[in-house]
Amino acid sequence: MNTLTFKNGVHPPYNKELTENKPVTKLLPKEKAVFLMQQHTGAICQPIVKKGDRVLVGQVIADAVASMSAPIHSSISGEVVDIREIPYAEGAHIPAIIIKNDHQYEEYNPIHNLLDYKELSREHIIDIIHKAGIVGMGGAAFPTYIKLNPSNYKKIDSIILNGCECEPYITCDYKLMLNEPIKIVKGLNIILHLFPNAKGYIGIEDNKKEAISAIEKAINDIGASDKIEIKILETKYPQGSEKQLIYAILGREVPIGKLPADIGCIVQNVATSYAIYEAVAYRTPLISRIVTVTGDAIANPQDFWVKLGTPFQDLIDAAGGFIKKPVKIISGGPMMGITMPNTNIPITKATTAILCLTEDAAPIFEEENCIRCGRCVRVCPMNLLPLYLDKFGRRNDIERFEKINGTSCIECGCCAYVCPSYIRIVNSIRKAKRNITANNNIKG
């Protein structure tokens, strides 16, 4: 098999065997659903319901107050019992709407007839995607309607669906490709309808042979092989990162400070493509997704098809609870995931996995001094100098951090993964990037 790839990167243990051969289980929230007001890149949403209101499935409960945002819909029917801040990662508190589940699942605006996207204008389709609250579901959570509406849309020649799922442990995209390949490919057809001069590619790593077969069959079954092609990629981390994927498939580099659209590409996750199809064909907003519950602390790791807002604890209970004490509860994978403070955190649009690791799987080492071995430099997929980014980040020397392109770090964690001194390089890079953003906001 002729596989494509990018420069550098790492091969961590993938640990996907914990869940990859198990079926996806549908799961409903027990008592309540909790909707964070920040589930996307951009401005935080404001609640448009109040305590005591009854809401229905698919009803908008919070909306944007700025141009870059995405509305939030209820995934259950029930009563709004509280609107308050809840603890989130890294000491942050985020406002949330808490809805008591009445277990009726009464729908706000049911449309079950299949609608034909070919009869809709470009603007109308983008408006549907916006109103459905769709964001990038691979973790980045960038509002999809913005990504699909670049000013140079006629110059876009390539739409890439990301089916790599290169993060260890996670299998939610893999399961979606096995279970809903037709809808994923039809979603890509809708995206292609928006870009008259583009061809579609679906990139999948070569460790997902069944997904490759399922997507290949779907492309043929719906007669799309003239405009959509599968690209098989080497299993390597971070193969699914946007810039690395574009390089692997098209051989194009996104210049520093530019976007994929500037070089004629748009990348979407396979789950986002599925959500686009559901929104455009059935007017279904983004209210559910597949989430992997895994790690050596979990009794029966598996994937769940779950309503957004479901607390982590409901999924952990459904996976048999903990068999060993976890030292880390991570939202996402071990490389780019974020450690959560507790299991009351809800599933959001971008939650791919709940990873619960014991001390055996996630030992905590003391940081030692940098020995200038250069390993971090050799694996960096962005060709950066992680040891210096760490140094300048720790000193808050923003000028030198920016001079060596620190802001183009994709926070993939390859550098920290190979560092023999266990230096938490990504933490200091994230901190520096946050300070830069804060400074820019102050400057206006």
Ligand code: SF4
């Ligand atoms: S891998 Fe770690 S020890 Fe080696 S140069 Fe990079 S930061 Fe220093």
Ligand code: SF4
């Ligand atoms: S410096 Fe950034 S892009 Fe490079 S390996 Fe480290 S986290 Fe990844």
